[in-house]
Structure formats: structure tokens, C-alpha cells
Amino acid sequence: MRALLIILGCFLAACNEVSVDAINAPLENKIGDALRGEIIFAAREGGHCILCHQVESLTAEFQGNVGPDLTYVSSRLTPAQMRLRIVDYDSVKPGTTMPPYYRKDNLNQVGGDYVGQTLLSAQDIEDIIAYLASLKESG
């Protein structure tokens, strides 16, 4: 009986971990600017989010489709959930092709000056979140 309770307890704890899938506080307390976020989202040498994602209202050509369409992402994810996914999607879904934009350790394929640097700054990420959160909900 005791063993069963322990197993059940672990199971519930594991479920809990999975449901904690957000970073609630803005990175470095930065305040996001949606207009700047749109520019970073679409910049091919910046966030290059657009290489893999589409947003209907963007006029940019050649939007990618490796990742999901983000036109209505604000009806699926809270800003806090978006934050975790942009920071380190691998922690939500190990092995994903979405790059970790704000993870300072375990980055493969970096060397020299880039060690310890994140792909985007805290401000960039907060701007992108403000932009995605400002997109219309479906309907």
C-alpha cells in the first residue's frame, strides 16, 4: 500500500512538472515593445523566426512552415508560456528544431566570442512576446 502511494505521489508530481510550463516574470524585468518585436520577428538576420513561422498580417514574403502558424498563437498560449518556449523550447519538447533563444549553457555549435551569449537579448524576447500577444485571437 505504501509503495503504491509513493508511486502515485511521483506520478502526480511528474504531472505537476509538466503543467508548470511557463516563465511568469519578464526577462530582466524588461518591458516589451510590440512594434519593435514585429521587426525582430521578421528580420532574417535577427530573430529569423520567419524562417520557420508565418503570421498572416505580416507582408514579408517567403514565410517558413517548419514551425506552426503563429497568427493566432495568443489564443493558444499565454505570454508566460510563449516566454518559456522562446527561451528554451527544448525544456518543453526535447529534440525540437526550435532554437533556444535565451539559454546560456549547453549550446552546441557555438564557439569563441559567442560562448555564454544568448541568441537574442532579454529585451528582444520581451518585444517579440508583446508582438505575438498583440495579434488577434481567432474568430
Ligand code: HEC
Ligand atoms: C528552425 C525553425 C524555427 C525557428 C527559427 C523558430 N521556431 Fe518557433 N517553433 C519551431 C517549431 C518546429 C515549433 C513547434 C515545436 C515543436 O513541435 O517542436 C515552434 C514553436 C513555436 C511556438 C509555440 C507555438 C504553438 O502554437 O505552440 C512559438 C511561440 C514560437 N515557436 C516562437 C518563435 C519565435 C518568436 C521565433 C524567433 C525568435 C521562433 N519561434 C523561431 C521552429 C522554429
